[in-house]
Amino acid sequence: xxxxxxxCGDQRPVVYCRSDAACLCLSCDxxxxxxxxxxxxHSRTLLCERCNSQPAFVRCVEERVSLCQNCDWMxxxxxxxxxxxxxxxxxCYSGCPSSxxxxxxxxxxxxxxxxxxxxxxxxxxxxxxxENIASTSWGPMENNISQDNTGIAITNDTCxxxxxxxxxxxxxxxxxxxxxxxxxxxxxxxxxxxKYPGLSEDDLYDDFNMDEVDLNLEKYEELFxxxxxxxxxxxxxxxxxSLFGTKDMPAADSDCHVAxxxxxxxxxxxxxxxxxxxxxxxxxxxxxxxxxxxxxxxARRPHPGxxxxxxxxxxGASSMLLMGEPxxxxxxxxxxxxxxxxxxxxxxYKEKKKTRMFEKRVRYASRKARADVRKxxxxxxxxxxxxxxxxxxxxxxxx
DNA sequence: CAAAGTTTTTGCACCACACTAAGCT
DNA sequence: CTAGCTTAGTGTGGTGCAAAAACTT
Numbered sequence: 001x002x003x004x005x006x007x008c009g010d011q012r013p014v015v016y017c018r019s020d021a022a023c024l025c026l027s028c029d030x031x032x033x034x035x036x037x038x039x040x041x042h043s044r045t046l047l048c049e050r051c052n053s054q055p056a057f058v059r060c061v062e063e064r065v066s067l068c069q070n071c072d073w074m075x076x077x078x079x080x081x082x083x084x085x086x087x088x089x090x091x092c093y094s095g096c097p098s099s100x101x102x103x104x105x106x107x108x109x110x111x112x113x114x115x116x117x118x119x120x121x122x123x124x125x126x127x128x129x130x131e132n133i134a135s136t137s138w139g140p141m142e143n144n145i146s147q148d149n150t151g152i153a154i155t156n157d158t159c160x161x162x163x164x165x166x167x168x169x170x171x172x173x174x175x176x177x178x179x180x181x182x183x184x185x186x187x188x189x190x191x192x193x194x195k196y197p198g199l200s201e202d203d204l205y206d207d208f209n210m211d212e213v214d215l216n217l218e219k220y221e222e223l224f225x226x227x228x229x230x231x232x233x234x235x236x237x238x239x240x241x242s243l244f245g246t247k248d249m250p251a252a253d254s255d256c257h258v259a260x261x262x263x264x265x266x267x268x269x270x271x272x273x274x275x276x277x278x279x280x281x282x283x284x285x286x287x288x289x290x291x292x293x294x295x296x297x298x299a300r301r302p303h304p305g306x307x308x309x310x311x312x313x314x315x316g317a318s319s320m321l322l323m324g325e326p327x328x329x330x331x332x333x334x335x336x337x338x339x340x341x342x343x344x345x346x347x348x349y350k351e352k353k354k355t356r357m358f359e360k361r362v363r364y365a366s367r368k369a370r371a372d373v374r375k376x377x378x379x380x381x382x383x384x385x386x387x388x389x390x391x392x393x394x395x396x397x398x399x
Numbered sequence: 400c401a402a403a404g405t406t407t408t409t410g411c412a413c414c415a416c417a418c419t420a421a422g423c424t
Numbered sequence: 425c426t427a428g429c430t431t432a433g434t435g436t437g438g439t440g441c442a443a444a445a446a447c448t449t
Contacts, residue, residue, distance in 0.1 A: 379439025
């Protein structure tokens with residue numbers, strides 16, 4: 001097929017790293033992801049055995065292949081005779097597991113013939129995979145996630161730890177909401193995007209526990225621009241109140257409420273839109289809807305001293321933390337969302353959207369992988385062999 | 400309220416080199 | 425038409441610095 005590891009370009013890729021958007025062989029996977037604590041947190045999953053370019057999220061038991069959303073859709077769509085094939089979700093992992101340990105995560109997993117025991121595996125012994133994570137969770141173990149009954153996943157991510165401190169109280173309140181919380185603790189699956197036989201609605205919601213990098217807005221917008229337009233249309237049509245099921249949407253000092261409500265409502269949108277974008281659909285598309293809504297509301301009126309909405313976007317799902325009280329909180333007594341405010345907000349949103357087009361995005365995962373491990377002096381790349389003051393692969397510096 | 404001073408935020412250039420794409424043989 | 429080669433241009437991330445913005449006096 002001609003597909004090779006994005007890093008070494010030699011071995012057949014086996015796993016897909018969402019954070020790096022890279023297909024890697026086991027050896028490089030361990031090398032790259034043992035480089036530092038952050039890379040170790042990258043959640044990876046098997047590579048789709050059909051297209052060899054997307055992360056697999058289900059395993060077809062009958063066909064014994066791991067499939068991405070798209071290939072699964074193509075192969076198991078309702079119109080095909082294979083639609084009744086039994087499939088099981090494929091979990092993600094982080095850390096630096098050995099092939100044997102991967103086999104314990106995925107019973108069907110077999111080490112490719114070409115991929116021998118890597119030096120990384122031999123030398124580093126960095127296996128840090130947490131049994132619970134491997135079997136039940138998406139991503140880093142430090143994520144504490146709960147869900148409310150609208151399907152909002154609230155992540156307690158390191159990414160927003162700073163902001164969380166300022167919003168800590170409201171976040172805590174949100175997390176502690178007795179009425180809304182189902183106390184569902186951690187989501188269980190990593191990547192199922194649509195409803196499948198055997199996957200519950202809860203499983204669907206689990207999608208919202210996303211890797212922060214996957215929440216790159218341009219990426220979603222690029223793939224699923226229509227969903228954004230949809231959200232925008234709702235705004236412009238004044239559909240916010242009806243969308244949220246309340247006519248008293250808070251205005252001032254309540255961006256958080258609005259965002260949270262939009263959050264929950266977006267889930268509905270997702271379900272409605274999903275089939276239309278199935279060709280390229282992925283879990284990302286779900287977050288596209290979610291974050292787009294967040295984008296608008298958080299961008300609407302930044303509080304003094306707060307970071308910009310863009311910062312929230314950078315943190316992806318963790319932006320949810322900043323939303324303060326959940327939608328089921330009684331609306332405040334302030335004026336409702338007037339049409340003038342809405343128009344103004346839409347204008348700001350469109351402006352923001354325009355500028356966002358120019359934001360940086362990683363186009364070549366292999367280059368990113370190289371840059372990630374390249375030695376630097378004061379942030380600048382140095383020639384191989386030259387003295388350096390920063391080596392991403394080494395916890396200590398040369399000086 | 401305006402001006403001056405201070406602090407914070409934002410944007411960008413820099414670096415090496417693997418990789419891509421285009422052009423040519 | 426395809427394959428192989430050459431070459432120019434691109435993109436990648438961490439850091440430092442300058443400019444702009446925000447804030448205080």
